[in-house]
Amino acid sequence: MTLETVSLSVAPNVEPSRASASARPFLSLSGLTKRYGATTVVQDASLDVMRGELLCILGPSGCGKTTLLRLIAGFETADAGSIRQDGQEISAHPPEARDFGIVFQSYALFPNRTVAGNVGFGLEVLPMSRADRAARIRELLELVGLEGHSQKYPSQISGGQQQRVALARALALSPGLLLLDEPLSALDANVRASLRDELRALQRRVGVTSIMVTHDQQEALSIADRVVVMNAGRIEQVGAPAELYHQPANLFVARILGEINALPVSSLTGTCVESQGLSFRLAEPLGAGKPGAFLCFRPAAVTLANEGMLAGPGIGARVTATAFLGDRLRLVLLPDEAGAPAITAEVPFPRFGAPPAPGDHVTFGVAPSQLFLLDDHG
Amino acid sequence: MFKHVLAASIAGFVAFAPVAGEAQQRTLTVYSSLDEDQAKALIKGFEAKHPQIKVNAILGSTAPIIARVIAEAASPQADIIMGNAVSALMAADARGLLLPYKPAQYDKVAPVMRDGRAEPVWVGIDAWASSLCFNTVEAAKKNIPAPKSWADLTNPIYKGQITMPSPLSSGTALLAVNGWLTVFGEKGGWEFMDKLHENVSKYGHSGSAPCRQSASGESIIGISYATPGVKSINEGAPIQIILPSEGLGWEIEAAAIVKGAKNLADAKAMSDWTSSREAAEISAKFLPITAYDDIQSLPKNYPADEKSKLLKMDFGKLAASREAVMAEWQKRYGVKVPPKS
């Protein structure tokens, strides 16, 4: 292999606009299955990843998301299914024959090498001059904002800095695919938020197709082009963050993307839904009633009577708890109706007058357009 | 010193390639349980006679040397065993590991020092006998008299003061036991040992150790043989070598050629040499009893009357009963809890 064939720049491999235009996925998983003995950790996973996009795999711990990432990397071998990257079938390739960079939650820096030594680890086996390598390392360290730290050892820099080194190291070989395994989980909250934004900006700038595994829905929603929700080894739903948030395929997806009120439906006639003694009106009639389905709405969909017009008859309830969220107020409401479940609401913090307090009686309603019916499973 | 060590180290590395170098010289591998100085003197004498042969000697105790020969049976490494207890040699012979050979001067060797079979497997070099090492200083402190006979050892005054090797691992112990069985008879012998057992504080593994322990005051009486006692006296130990009055169990140390010897001709030459009068004269500097009856010698501090106190023993019978004696001993005394001294 010649030097020319190795991209030494951090310029985007392909313009993101072109990537979205091209229909052919960069990475394509189909029917991936992985078992450990009797337990199936990844079951029949199929997924297309477009060139240049940042995809987040979201799910609770043990859902198989990390295994899926390790299958893509080649650290695990699938029992069934195929992986195609850039048009090539790679599922039989060992990791070192695949084209990816990876960042781990634990950073996994080489403790005996300096920051520059870590970043240059993969470059050292390439036929390139010392000067070219130094230039490349400098370029990468600038990219992650660690210019001044190149001669320090991992134990001498902070966690956030260590993770930046890991990121620079992963990008050193200009991989076609960047895999991120919970890269931010080990960091403090404020470092985490800023590094998250940096990571996103960096990914855009470099344009590298990226897959990030996380269990933090906020992280996933704020950073990803598309989110894959996994549960018990299966892919539940794939879509843009807003799409998933507003049109979750099932209750599991709805719940993992944020808090939601889910009330079992007892009857459904036209646009009128009855649930545990409470009745709601839908924006438009749905098809035939599905017994066992849940009526769902986000806490933000709740409006209090004095905030404005309620679309239907209001529901009387007592406030049992409040939490101050800055510009919003979180309320737990217990409807007057006997046997009705507690409802979580998030309402704008009133600019004038006293906010509702525990013990107050209020009337609330839910905008019909914000109501949807979901099944337990997809 | 460091030059020496360096040279030795280089020699050690050369040993990686055992056949490299010294191509013009033949080598002969000799296993020996003789006293180290005696063995070296005999080898030196042999090499002087056969300058083209280089002897590689492996020295060790009686039993480990034979165990090694038995273990190496698949591909014998030794050419000749130059000095080992006949009873132990018989164990190797019973496994078919020794080659009969009649050395040139076989007929001149004292009859008792010969194998006696038509095709002799071994030929005697010297003989050694049971004896007691008695620490006079410690005995005086405790007001304990010197024993004169084997029977004296059963006196309760010696309780906890006697050490002896176990016949299960020591040829020296076996010849003492055989002596007792000869002196007191089969039944009387075991009865004697039952009583002796009451007084013994320790059964060890090494035949020379009881004498060393007596010499260093760890015990007062050690049932052993004369040579370690002589050496200890020469080094300044306050001990006396006592030859009990009833007579001494004894045994012959003999040479035997190993079947499958790689250097058979030279091994035969060695067998000829060890059974020669000249070699016996060398051995006589270390022990009084050699293969030639008429050689008179008495090494410094060696007890004078050893030869006259040797019991008349039936070696054929003793060799045959070796395992039975061991089993009986193990049954009677193998699980001894030592008495408080």
Place this chain on the structure above:
Amino acid sequence: MAEVAITAHRPTRQIMPDLTGKALPPVLLLVLGTVTVLPISALLIRAFLGRDGGFVGLDNFIRYATEPGLAVAAWNSTSLSAIATVIVMALAFPYAYALVRTRMPGRGFFRVMALLPLLAPSLLPAFGLVFLFGNQGWLKHWLLGESLYGPVGIVMASAFYAFPHAVLILSAGLSAGDQRHYEAARALKAGPWRRFVSVTLPSCRYAAISAASIVYILVFTDFGIPSVVGGSTNVLATDIYKLVIGRFDFEMGAVVGVLLLLPAVIAYGIDWFARRSQRSMITGKSVPIQPERLVWRDAALLAFACVVTCVILGIIGMAIYGSLVRFWPYNLTLGLQNYERLFTDDDEFRALGNSLVLATGAALIGTTMVALSGWLVARKLGASGVRNGLQAVAMVPVAVPGLVLGLGYVFFFNNPVNPLHGLQGTMLLIMLCTVAHFYTVPHLMAVNELQRLDREIDMAAQALRVRPAGSARRVFLPVLLPTLVDIAGYFFVNAMTTVSALIFLFTAQTRVAAIAVINLVEGSRIGQAAAFAVLIMALSMVATAIQMVLRGLVLRSQSWRRRTT
């Protein structure tokens, strides 16, 4: 050439299959098995064979079980090993704790003192103990009328001999904690004692189990100590000697050899179990321990370490004294006469040179093999079956008495059928035997050290297209280097002092100093034997000093180990 397009895409690299990961584990397993398990099996198989070589099932076991004395020997072995283990652990744990978890003054000095017993041939402490506590011993009355020769002597000498092994393993385990656990415990208002009980003890549980198993097995299988100070107390390890050497009954000896393996089999099970539960304790994100200063604790441990050191120095010092007197205990004139022979006799001199060759060779071969096996096991390379096999094979030698190993070597290599027959009689075979004999502890040291690095390190390197061999050279080797220096030292000093496995293997050309010591004892030259043993110890001390200087240099060159620049 004009055709070469500069493409932004990276081509899929043509990567050769990774030979290191695939081929090395089976090859190493084969090599390690050939020098350990196969020779040992060559002897132990005889437990099931008759003297004529035919299969007899369990007849030999039955024959042995009906022999009087078995129960006593088995009970003595079991109980005395247990007592010695309890004593060693009780002494070694606070000692190791003081070395790595406190700011007690003189820790470097005390570390060296703890390792002294490793440097001396086993006869040396035996002499020392006899001179101190024997019937003519200066401190005889300390035993309150008990005789040294018997259980008391076995336990004392075994404790002395096993102590450094326990300190080595425990201090390695104790130094691998996480400072943040202590900070967390402090935040929860846990006092020093609670922090010790709730953080320290659980974190070194694995090391403690390993140390206790190793100590138990060492004592259980040791022959030298009971043979010198055991009096008439029968143990299994001396039984095997009596059967094989005294009665030439290799079949029954093999039966005892099989019995001697039992504790190791149990220990391997425990180790395997402990390893499973240990997994999450240490991660690469761990913050190194920074011991706090606790005046009362450090002072108490200093006093304790001084007492232990005095005992060690007392025993060794007494042996040195014994080598200098004219005739113990009756002529205490001091002089160097016992050393004279060593400088005048060519054979003894050659033995000393051979010992240095053996020790150097064993250190080189052993360290190389341990580095590889430790790396493969700790970093989980190759098929799991092969890896578990390596770990199991590495655990075997510690359980096997040297006598069994040495005899096994004769049966296995001294057989014209064996293609390695040519090794018989060479120094290389003796080196391999020595490496095999002492393989377990260094292997565990290497595994423990390498397991402290994150599992993901290997994956990160793979993702950078660096082969396992490359990351081994560039990451794991530097990390392991100080430990490898220690391992080389361990092989060296053990090779200087080992005897039991070699008595069947040495030749006139390869006779080593420790064998010469035995020959001198057999020849009733106790003073000269002690002098030679002291000389061996002195050479081992020089080697250890070199080892420590090297280790210091390595650590100094590795500035990444320091947290601040």
